[in-house]
Amino acid sequence: GIQVEQSPPDLILQEGANSTLRCNFSDSVNNLQWFHQNPWGQLINLFYIPSGTKQNGRLSATTVATERYSLLYISSSQTTDSGVYFCAVATQGGSEKLVFGKGTKLTVNP
């Protein structure tokens, strides 16, 4: 099956800093989503982005499908950005086929 690798596994930032999280995948995908799991365990969908670039406030994501990677940018980080960021991909079908990466744990210190 498809392999999903996220890097870095852990990231510690000071409030206000910018960061880039990376998701590499081993096969062509038709579905790629980014999620944020906050320290209370809630999983929030950030982007549906199998290709191209999207922005939502301080967050943006870019997927280069031909090169099999996606990037999540967080600008001017805040303590509320802390948590684990998951990338999930599928090579066919819908969300039932999503394979989740192990995540990047982000800690933003005040």
Next chain:
Amino acid sequence: DSGVTQTPKHLITATGQRVTLRCSPRSGDLSVYWYQQSLDQGLQFLIQYYNGEERAKGNILERFSAQQFPDLHSELNLSSLELGDSALYFCASSGGQENSPLHFGNGTRLTVT
């Protein structure tokens, strides 16, 4: 708020027992998914229902079963519980099309003692 409602938030039970987790999808979503999240296995897809019918099965044990009712809410039944079943169980919903994003509920934390 994702719009997906899960109850209960926490559940503590003993080995061998049976529990039922409940999920109401976002308004308008026809697909419901169940996931298990544990420290060693990460997020694992269990099962999907679409408009009352089972659509896809993942790594769901035979001791586990689910159903989706006519009002689209779903229940996940876990029986003959073992210590290793302790985990966070998430329900998610989507519109059901291939390009529909997934929206998760807040999860049910199950502890088996």
